Amino acid sequence: MEASSVPRQSSTQEPDGPCDGADRISALPDDLLLDVLARLPCAGAAARTGVLSRRWSGLWARLRQIVFRDVPFPSLEAALVRIPTPPPAVSLIEIRVPPKQRRRGESAFPKPNQNQDRAGSAVVKSLLRAVARLAPEKLVFRLPSYLIGRHRLPIDLPRFDGATSIALDFPSPFSLRVPAGANFPALEALSLTYCITDLDAWLSCCPRLRKLRLCRALFPNHKCDIRVNSPSLQELVVYRELSLTQHVDVVAPALKELTLSFSTKKLISISVLAPLVEKVSWHCCYSGSYIVFGLWGINKLQLQTAERQGQLSSLQIHAYADTSFLHAEAGNFAQEIEKHMVAAFSVLELHLTAKGHAFAGFVFHLLGMDRVGCGTQSLKVILRKSAMKGGCSPLCPCEFPNWKPQIICLAALEEVEFNGFEGEDHEFDLLKLILGCAPMLKRMIVKLSQETSASNDGCTKIYNIFEACSSVECDVYGNSGLMLGCFN
Secondary structure, eight states, rough: GEEEEGGOOOOOOOOEOOOSOOTTTTTHHHHHHHHHHSSSSSSSHHHHHGTOOOTTTTTGGOOOOOEEESOOOOHHHHHHSSSSSSSSSSOOEEEEOOOOOOOOTOOOOOOOOHHHHHHHHHHHHHHHHHHHHTOSSEEEEEGGGTTTSSOOOOOEEOOOOOOOOOEEEEEEEEEEOOOOOOOOTOOOEEEEHHHHHHHHHHHHHHTTOOOOEEEEEEEETTEEEEEEESSOEEEEEEEEEEOOOOOOEEEOOOEEEEEEEEEEESSOOOEEOOTOOOEEEEEEESSSSOOOEETTEEEEEEEOOSTTTTOOOOOEEEEEEEEEGGOOOOHHHHHHHTTTTTSOOOOOHHHETTTOOOOOHHHHHHHHHHHHHTTTEEEEEEEEEOOOOSSSOOOOTTTTTOOOOOOOOTTTEEEEEEEEEOHHHHHHHHHHHHHOOOTTOOOEEEEHHHHHOOOOOHHHHHHHHEEEEEEEEEEEOTSSSSSEEEOO
C-alpha cells in the first residue's frame, strides 16, 4: 500500500469531515475486519495487511476460509501453524502452490534424484498433517510437478474426520495411501487427479460419499479398470483418456449422474448397475481394429442424455472405412456397441468417413440392431470429407450382399437427415429402404455435397423416390444451405 493511503495524524479539515488522527478502520469490530480480509484473493495478502496496524496483525489467522495461492511452498507450514485450532472452525483450506521459477540455464526436466524426492515427500506429509490439525470442512490441495518428483514415493493421507469435501490435484502420478483403519464419516465429495491410490479403501471408509470425481487416476489393484462400488454415491465423474481401460464395473444403486470418458484398445467389459441414473455422459475412444464390421471400424462412441426439457438423448457412432479391416479378427460387432447403451436414447448420429466406399450396407446393419432400430426417433447421417475419392473398385467388399431386399423395424423413426449426400446409387437405395421400413416417418432432410449441388440429377432422383410417398416431407438443400426443393 502506498504511503499516501496510510492514515495520518492531522488537524486539517478533510473533505469528508474533521480528522482527529484516530485509526477508524482498525477500530471496527473484528467481524467487520474479518469480512474485509475474507474478500482478498489469498491469505498471504490478508497477512500483509498487518503492516498497516498492530490491530490487523495476525487477524487473518482467524478467517474461516484460508486460501493460499501465491505463498511459496516453504512458507506454507509455518503459516498454518499460526492458525489457532478450532474453535473458530475452519470451513475451507485451499492450497495451490505456485510453480517454481526456474533460474537461467536451469533445465525444465531435472535429472531424477530419489533423495530429493524422499525429502519432498516428507515435507508434503508434514504439510498435510498441519492441514489436518485444523480439521477443515473442505480441503483443496494442489501441488506443482517439481514437488512430486519422478519416483512416486507414497504419502499417507492424514485423517480428516470432519471433512465434507476433499480435492487432491497433482500434475503427475502421485502415490497416495489411505491409512489403515481410516474413517471419513462426514465426507460427501471426493476429487482425485493423477493419484495412484486404492479406490476400494477410499469407498469403504466413506459411508456418506455422494460425489466422486476421478481424473487420470490409477488404481494399484486394477490399473486398467474402472471399478466403483458404493451404495451412497449419487454422482460419478471419471476421465481416463490416456490410460487404456479393459473393464468398467459400476455398482451404485443411488447414482443419478454418470460421466465417463475413457479409451480402450481391446474388446471391453462393461457393467453398470445404476437403476436410478437420470443423467449420463458417456465417451469411449477405440484404438485399433477391434470393433469392425466388414471394412468399417468404430473409433468413438458417445452417449448423452438430455440436459434440459425438450431435448432428446443421443447416441453418436463415429466410424471410418479401411480395407485393412477385412483381415481383422473382430468380436461380435452388435454386442460390443450395445455394451455402451447404458441409457435409453432417441437420436442416432452416424459420423462416417467413407473414403469413397459405399456406406449404405453398414448403416443398414446398424439400424437393424434391435435396441437401435426400435428406439431411434431421429436419424442423422453425417458424411465426413476425406482425401480419398472414388477409391472403390467394381468388386469392392464395401457393398454388402443381400441387404437391399431385407426389411427392418424402424417403428419409432420420425425424422431423417443426410448431411453430405453424394448421390451414389447405394445412397438412394438406403433412402428407399428407410421409407419402406419407417411407418411413422414424417420428414427427411437431404443436404447435398458440393459436387452433387452442382447437378440437377440428384434432386430429380430424390423427387422420384418421394413422389409416391405423400405422407413424408422431404427438404433438399444445396452446399450453400439454399433449399433446392421441397417435396410433398
